[in-house]
Amino acid sequence: MKLLNLIFVAVFLMGCSDPEAVDEVIVYTSVDQHYSEPLFEQFQRDTGIKVRAVYDVEANKTTGLVNRIISERKRPKADVFWNGEYSQTMLLAVQGLLEAYYSPQAERALWLDPLNRWTAFGGRIRVLIINPEALGDNPMPDSIFDLGDDRWPADKVALALPLFGTTATHAASLWSHLGPSAAIDYFLRLKVRGIQFLDGNSVVRDKVVSGDIWFGLTDSDDACVAAVSGKPITIKYPDQQSDGMGTLVIPNSVALISGGPNTANGRTFIDYLLGKESEDLLSRMGWFHVVAGKINASHDCPLPQQIRIHTATPAEIYPSVGTSRAFLRELLLR
DSSP states (O other): OHHHHHHHHHHHHHHHSOTTOOOEEEEEEOSOHHHHHHHHHHHHHHHOOEEEEEEOBTTTBTHHHHHHHHHTTTSOOOSEEEESSSHHHHHHHHTTOEEOOOOTTGGGOSEEOTTSSOEEEEEEEEEEEEOHHHHTTSOOOOSGGGGGOTTSOGGGEEEEOTTSHHHHHHHHHHHHHHOHHHHHHHHHHHHHHTOEEESOHHHHHHHHHHTSSSEEEEEHHHHHHHHHTTOSOEEEOSOOSTTSOOBOEEEEEEEEETTOTTHHHHHHHHHHHTSHHHHHHHHHHTSOOEETTEEOOSSSOOOOSOOOBOOOOHHHHGGGHHHHHHHHHHHHHO
């Protein structure tokens, strides 16, 4: 009887197994789907591993996915977090939610976490996007500090609300570079002057393209979408003067989620993402504009080829993220 019972249990379990089970990796990503999906598809073709992707949305940038990873900490559902910036990835590292992994492709990185919990690679650029026709005879801006200059009407100047994504990281970099007092003065000046704080970098781009805004700060991928489609815009790297602070580069970051369901496949995906072929693909599509500290020219966007990069590292900027966001939330949303 016991033998029959064992046979019955074995047959039952075999019947319950999933005949459609697939080799997969689950990736949470804040990278826009039209950039990330072609890479996922190429990865699946090359490795046979299916990517199940969970995307973020423009409204809350990486914050929604980060909160989801934190809420799932007891039973992680993701294997990899691929982020379009790095500060929120560093937050997950501080929370103890990332597994150390040093990829064989890590020598291609822009920055590495000292404990190998994340890798920063590729990069976009914080740029001034300008509508020369709308600007008319007014002077051409060339610095982020021009947003606070009365030479341009305040209602014709814009910045994405600096509470999420790359704009929040940019704000934290100012806290780090200028010091808290000068950074607070800068944003107070923008607030008192009455410049436009909009709901995302793509909104800044669209307002500049339409001429409603004369110039603003955005990311290079957003600016390039307009430039490649023939819109009447000029792209400039801010603060390129010999005594200027330089232009901030925002790298992507990738990390292995601790305790994810497909850890080995997560490592395979990270290796693939950091490889030269992926770098080339993301550059051709216009997601990467800086590779290994140099402007990438393998796309159609008319970016200036010479750049003076702001030298602050993620490790220097991250400690200011919480402080800057708390101040700016109180200043801009109260």
